[in-house]
Amino acid sequence: MQDKRRVGILISGRGSNMAALVEASRSDDCPYEVALVASDRPQAAGLTWAADAGIATFAQSPKGMAKAEYEAKIDAALRDAGVEVIALAGYMRLLSDDFVARWRGRIINIHPSLLPKYKGLDTHQRALAAGDAVAGCSVHIVTEELDGGDVLGQAKVAILPDDTAESLAGRVLIEEHRLYPKILAEFVKR
Ligand code: GAR
Numbered sequence: 001m002q003d004k005r006r007v008g009i010l011i012s013g014r015g016s017n018m019a020a021l022v023e024a025s026r027s028d029d030c031p032y033e034v035a036l037v038a039s040d041r042p043q044a045a046g047l048t049w050a051a052d053a054g055i056a057t058f059a060q061s062p063k064g065m066a067k068a069e070y071e072a073k074i075d076a077a078l079r080d081a082g083v084e085v086i087a088l089a090g091y092m093r094l095l096s097d098d099f100v101a102r103w104r105g106r107i108i109n110i111h112p113s114l115l116p117k118y119k120g121l122d123t124h125q126r127a128l129a130a131g132d133a134v135a136g137c138s139v140h141i142v143t144e145e146l147d148g149g150d151v152l153g154q155a156k157v158a159i160l161p162d163d164t165a166e167s168l169a170g171r172v173l174i175e176e177h178r179l180y181p182k183i184l185a186e187f188v189k190r
Helices: 016-025 045-052 067-080 097-102 123-129 165-188
Strands: 005-011 032-039 057-059 085-088 107-111 134-141 151-158
Touching: 005 016, 005 045, 005 067, 005 165, 016 032, 016 045, 016 165, 032 045, 032 067, 032 165, 045 057, 067 097, 085 165, 107 165, 123 134, 123 165, 134 165, 151 165
Parallel strands: 005 032, 005 085, 032 057, 085 107
Antiparallel strands: 107 134, 134 151
């Protein structure tokens, strides 16, 4: 087995995309391994899942400190773990320009819309309100512009007549779990 690239995953919540990335990494022919799961929320359910799965975890709340100080701690944890590529997976905090610059071209994110549509929050509600026939998810490179970097891959989901934001989110999430491991594997081989 060849050496695997070391990926750090940042999460803020339940971490189902993180879990999909970890599960995929267990296959011998997967080109990455998950070296660290880190979170801005010490109580994030995904941290417990990752620890139970035998993955190193790190939690740092940004409360009571400057953003630069908080990010320096995350950065140090990632570097200490030998991380080469960062995957954001439901990490709901904006990274500073400085952080993005330090990891330029080595951070990717999954976003629940067909970018460039619906950057930011409430993507499913906005797709429904617009009367779209199709929704989906995108994996993209993280730049200083919110949800603005090059798109690496997308998956589409048909919007059904009686869809709610919740029902649509559930079907898009299934596609997220398929798309993200595939795109991350391609990305680390670049
Ligand atoms: C996912 O749907 C992800 O695409 C979205 O948050 C959810 C996290 O779920 N990310 C964003 O909205 C980023 N702007 P998860 O914690 O179960 O992976």
